Amino acid sequence: MTEIDVRLERVSKFFGDVPAVDDLSLDIAEGEFFSLLGPSGCGKTTTLRMIGGFEDPSLGTVYLGGRDVTDLPPYRRDVNTVFQSYALFPHLDVFENVAFGLRRKKVGGKDIGQRVRDAMSLVDLEGFEKRKPSQMSGGQQQRVALARALVNRPKVLLLDEPLGALDLKLRKQMQLELKRIQEEVGITFIYVTHDQEEAMTMSDRLAVMRHGQIEQIGAPELVYESPATEFVAGFLGASNLLDGELVRNQSDVATVRLSTGQDIHFPASKVPSDIDTLVKVGVRPEKISIEVDEGEPPAGANWVSGLLRIATYIGVSHQYKVEGPGGTELTVYVQNLGAEEAPAPGRKVRLTWRPEHTFIVKPSAALSPEEEEE
């Protein structure tokens, strides 16, 4: 990793007695595309606003480029923000909107013209300079907001759900465009979203937040393949979780004994250090293969058997709901290769997956109804 660009050191923010951000520490490297992901109300915006200077931390320190900026107002920080509502100045045309930051820095008139034009072409909006923001579509306004921030060449760009107001198609398109722009300009992006797919496709690293704290931080693959907590496993994609007890026996293979007495094996390296004996083992639905329960289970693989309840044909895949050990509902996705016949509901089936696709998590407190909605 290169230089640390943004560092939050044990930062908390209280509104009244309630912590919106609770003792959070975070390092973000220069040039990184970093996402803050989490359910509504978990403190993403508050975290971002403390980096931007719009909110004073109640405790802790904020560093930008190694410098303590905790007490600096927004206009003295070298970061720019793309607001969720865009916040374009309605009385100024697009050119003046984009030029606003440059004029504050007393950049010369010729340079302003050039840099605004560059920024406009970066976001593909040449020729719109004379329009008022209200004369543009949502996606165009979003790009003006982006140009208005990028034209200042900040160290860090903060984006608070910038695509939230766009429809799905435009959203997908803008995701690609944002990623392209970020790679082109090489600025650190801190991106807030509650859309896990968006965070996964765009980020170099992401942090999953809950209740003002970071549950897990890492590359999207890592967080997806080896979620650290039950909450992360459930928030990032679908997952199947089974209660069990951790049995520490051998050095490189760990074992969890399910309530049915069956053993699930996986590489010992996947056991988090600070875990109790009561755990949950998990596997992603697409990692499982399903077959009618007959004959010997394959050696070396993990398996459980259950009753097939529902089989749904989705086109690209088949989706199965299986009643597994202890009545737990398990989900299986099978790619529709058209080769084998789908098992029929009511059959006893066996679910098989490889040990290295198994993960182990700490059980989390139950989700609040608000989080369930996500």
Place this chain on the structure above:
Amino acid sequence: MSALAQDTSIPSAKDLAPVPRERRRRWTYYTLPVYSSAFFLYLLIPITFMVVYSFNQSHSALPQVTSKWQGFTTQWYQQWNGVPDLTPAFFLSIKLALIATVISATLGTLLALALVRYRFRGKGATEQMMFTNIAAPEIVLGASLLGFFITLNLPRGFSTLLIAHVMFCVAYVTITVRARLSGFDPMLEQAAQDLGATPWVTFWKITLPLIFPGILAGALLAFALSIDDFVTSNFVAGSSVTFPLWVYGAVKVGIPPQVFVLGTAIFSAGLVLAVLALVFQGRAKKARPEPEEG
């Protein structure tokens, strides 16, 4: 129709000309226009009377307005400043209204900003005071102000007039500016600061331009209120004589036609300003049409 009847083939719907329909008009159709016209007449008759009679001839030694039409003349417009004390009174009123407008527009805007932006002790009380100020009978305000000035031992004159006028104008400015501010997205100011604008620059570049129409409307209202105020002014004017005070004094002896001339001038200026404001707002709206769907 006959051509159609002879045609044996049935024409498809799009070949037919749309059938003109007699619009059935019930009497309710006319109520709104009639009511509106009556209302405008009601508003306009006194003004029309004033404008028309400012061109009326008068043959008496001491010219006065009468309701009898005596022939057209522009004499009073040529001699608009022909009445000794009327002209200074008129200019005093203009000067008073201008200064009161500037002061109350400034104070009113600041008060509106404070009321919308901040929570502070006494915020509710301030708002109550504002509405009380508007709702209270002017005669009560005038009388109590006079008592107040006497207690303070302030000599009555231009300064007391100004204080009084600012007092009753501020609330109106505050209310119009506040209405404008409540539709103002506070994120805009944060965005400006994010882009490097200090709070001071943010105010001048973002906040002020966006709330200016509200300030302008409030200021026009303040000017209109100030220039024709009689009741409060009567209490606190001391020996100063404003235009309304002079006119009131003249009623007993007869109003010279110049009063109508000056009244017409004030009315015309108001009309021009109102039209300008409309054009100004219309242009602002045109530059900001509703965003297209989709």
